[in-house]
Amino acid sequence: MNKLNSTLRNIGIIAHVDAGKTTTTERILFYTGENHRVGEVHNGTTTMDFDPQERQRGITINSAATTVFWKGAQINLIDTPGHIDFNIEVNRSLRVLDGAVVVFDGVAGVEPQTETNWRLADRYQVPRLAFVNKLDRIGADFDRVVGMIEERLGVKTAVLHLPIGTEHEFKGVVDVLNMRALLWLGEHAGDPVQITGVPQDLLVPALAARARLIETVVEQDDQALAAYVRGEDIPVEVLQACLRRGTLSGAFVPVLAGSAFKNKGIEPLLDAVVGCLPSPSERQGDSAGEHLSALAFKLVEGEHGAMVFVRVYAGRLRAGDTVFNANTGKKERVARLYEVHADKRIERQEIGAGDIAAIVGLKDTLTGHTLCDPAHPLVLENIAVPEPVIDIAVEPRSQADQQSLSKALQSLTREDPSLRVRQDAESGQVILSGMGELQLEVTLENLRSRHGVNVITGRPQVAYRETITKEFEVSHVHKKQSGGPGQFAEVKLRLAPLPRGEGIQFENLVTGGAIPREFIPAVEAGVRRAALSGVVAGHACVDFKATLLDGSFHEKDSSSLAFELAAAAAFREAAAKAGPIVLEPVMSVEVLTPADHLGDVIGDLSRRRGHVRSQDARGNASVIEADVPLSEMFGYIGQLRALSSGRAQYSMHFDHYEAAPTLAPFGKG
Known part of the structure; x- marks a missing residue:
């Protein structure tokens, strides 16, 4: 039986752009001894933002992984982008992580992308800590940010820190649980933290904060709650256990304070990561099982093939193993395994349950694919990919670049599934679609710098959609006779509008064999194919339900193709009369x-x-x-x-x- 490592933490750093995620991560690397100098975003010396475009733009574009050690625990850490255009990186990281540190700007508080990322963490049920950063800045207000977290994100907070000093006089925090002050009085990252008593002017608010904290956490333990009701003192160890239990269950979110840029608050943040966030065993149960199951969550194309990042959920994975891709139905060979530290790799011979690593040698594995034991296939929950909202037309500057462009775009869309490429049926242009202007800018620069392809682009276009506003039924007969075998299919189809964001639904109500069961998938395929080009202006049609009500077939002349063509024609006829809008x-x-x-x-x-x-x-x-x-x-x-x-x-x-x-x-x- 393959036991999971109880001292392992797989965590992500997530936040709105410019809240200080990468600066916080760089300080974590320094304080854990992984780096011997502090990397800075503003001068392009960060370890985690190693891509030339990231250093040039001063933002995180790609999620980057590394491993650090703190007080006997191994922390696998992923630093994620804060810009909405690169939200797929946050999405796929949260899918495989066990916990997260959410960084908040001490001035701005809860920003839009923080809220988006928080909802993603809710979706994947990821326990998290809140780190209120930048408390040294003018306008920073810790209490206000805590209030915004509770109000905007709808969560209960467990405040562990009170700031000592405001704005440029911020110098440390009161550790509410242990009733002590943690002070960082030096200007350099290596200066040690000083532990003292709580300042006299903060004693009353600190005691009040501790009372609120105890009241919040004791609900996690019946004995602790009973002792609290009796007015007894509760040992710090018991309160810490209650704090951990409540964090893991999502009952509340611990809130810490600091200023990563000024090197204040990183050590207690690391303590909280180890003390409050879960190990893989706490997320998956005591045992992960013997048979391999792993999820591919990121792919990076290189000169010598793709490097696929995986999270192992059960079993062991060894270099040289043959694994089964449950999504493609193909077997693939693991040539090499790597532990990844930003842009550096350490070769490993074997990884186990709970580990995050990279595989070289896989040919057909993409983001969201499950790798498993060929004798025990299973499919893990996939990774949701957002729909693109902006398009640009791209064409090579010379005819000689045509093949190179096609190959480069295929490589880039394999890496980033939120990018889409299609050919416009009318103009023949290649259309690149994405989540925003910045993502498309970065993609075009990657075409040039990484793949050596220069392109001409059209003005960005909005990705419009179409839908219907009322119900309509139609019967359509597809009939064709041309000497040999004919084509015959009759379908009766009803289209009905759905609420925004529901996509396309298909239901079959045919009974009594009016249409043989083997032709039903062809009807659905015909509807979905026709919906790719709507009836108003050729945009994809969404948010409708197509119901197959009835139909008929011919013993000799009916086929899947005939029913697909009949369904496509029925859709176009019904959509045109069902109040179509853009x-x-x-x-x-x-x-x-x-x-x-x-x-x-x-x-x-x-x-x-x-x-x-x-x-x-x-x-x-x-x-x-x-x-x-x-x-x-x-x-x-x-x-x-x-x-x-x-x-x-x-x-x-x-x-x-x-x-x-x-x-x-x-x-x-």
Whole structure:
């Protein structure tokens, strides 16, 4: 039986862009002894952001893995991007991680992408810690951020720290559980933490915070709760066990304070990772079983083939093993195994349950595929991939580059499943689709720098969709006779609208063998194929239910092809009469602007067909939250800077599709 390692932690660092994830990760590398110097984002010396584009842009684009050790525990750490365009990296990382540290900007608090990532962690039921960072900055407010976490994210907090000093005078934290002060008085990363008594001016708030913390955590243990009710002192070890139990169950989220850039608060954060976040055994049970099961969650193409990152859930994986890909039905050979530290690799001969590592030698394995024992096949839950919302046309600068472009795009879409490539049926152009302008910019630069392909691009286009607004039934007979065997299929199809985001559903209500069972999949395939090109402007049709009600067949002339063609024609006929409309992607936009430019910014959003949901004060700035159609947001940053003398900033992420104005010009995209 293969026992899981109870001292192992697989965790991710997640947050909104610029909250300090990578800086926090770099400090973790330093304090655990993995690095002997501190890497900085602003001067391009980080270990985790090693890609040239990441260093040039000062942001994380790719999730990067490393391993560190702290007080007897091994921590496999993944630093993820904060920009919405690269959200697939957060998605696939959270799918395989056991815990997460969510970093919050001490000034901005809960930002849009933090909220998106938090919901992803909810989806995968990942226990997490909250680290309120940047408390040395002007306008930082720890209590306000804690309140935002509870209000916006709908969670209960267990506050473990109180900051000592505000803004530039921030110098440490009160450890509420142990009633002591942790001070970082030096300016350098190597300066040791000083442990002292709680400052006199913080004694009353610290005692109040400890009382709230105890009240929160004792609910996790009946004996501790009974002792609390009796007014007895509860040992710190018992409170720590309750804190861990509540974190693992999601009853509350521990909140810590610090400033990663100023080297304050990293050691207690590491203590909390070991003390509060789960080992693989606590997520999977005591034993993982003997037979191999592993999930491929990331793929990186290199000069010598693909490197596939996997999380092993059960069994053992050895270099030279033959594994079964449950998604493709093919066997593949594991040529080599690597433990990955950012851009460095250490070869391993064997990995076990709970481990995260990289495999070289797999030919047909993609993100989300399950690798298992050929004698005991199984399929693990896949990784959800978001639908792209923006398109650009790409073509090679010379005919000689045509084949190279095709090969490079195939490589890039294998790495990043949120990128899509298709050929426009009318123009013949190659269309590259993604999650936003930045992702497409990065992809085009990768085409040039990594694959040596220069391309000409068209203006970005919005990925419109179509849907129907009412129910309609149609009967269609497909009949063709041309000398040899004929084609015959009759289908009666009903289309009905579904709520936004429901996709396409198919139901078969045929009874009595009116259509043989073997032809039913062909009917569904015909509907889905026809829906790829809608009846209004050729955009994909979504959010509808197709119900096969009845039909007929011919003993000799009916075939799967005939039923697929009949279903496609029936769909087009019904969709045209079911109130078809065009949908456009609407983005959730957050603008942070100095208060004196508030009116101009709101006016500009209104001109862009934006709907302002809320406005709030954040320090001496104003925050506007609005829903704005993506088609109106191209080039927004330039206009926003002009309106605010360069002082405002914004972030946005896809929120939903809604009906577009009937008079809007819709191009293919």
